[in-house]
Amino acid sequence: MPRNTSEDAAKMVGNKFDLVLIASIRVRELRKGHAPKIATTSTDCVTALQEIEQGFVGRDYLNKVK
Numbered sequence: 001m002p003r004n005t006s007e008d009a010a011k012m013v014g015n016k017f018d019l020v021l022i023a024s025i026r027v028r029e030l031r032k033g034h035a036p037k038i039a040t041t042s043t044d045c046v047t048a049l050q051e052i053e054q055g056f057v058g059r060d061y062l063n064k065v066k
Contacts, residue, residue, distance in 0.1 A: 008053045009052040012055065013052060014059065018059065022059070022062060023048045025061050026057050026061060030044040031044055037051050037056040038050055
């Protein structure tokens with residue numbers, strides 16, 4: 001995982017702990033077949049971090065935790 005992407009994504013959501021939760025939810029969605037919100041050829045993990053960094057995925061994903 002690119003270090004700059006993960007650091008920038010953590011700043012977008014507030015802290016690293018929330019980043020892990022949000023990114024893991026998004027990665028599961030991507031692996032279930034949801035379309036990426038950005039054009040990318042990266043892995044699901046990197047795609048999720050890039051979506052967070054660019055503001056397409058945010059703290060609202062924490063509401064999806066059951």
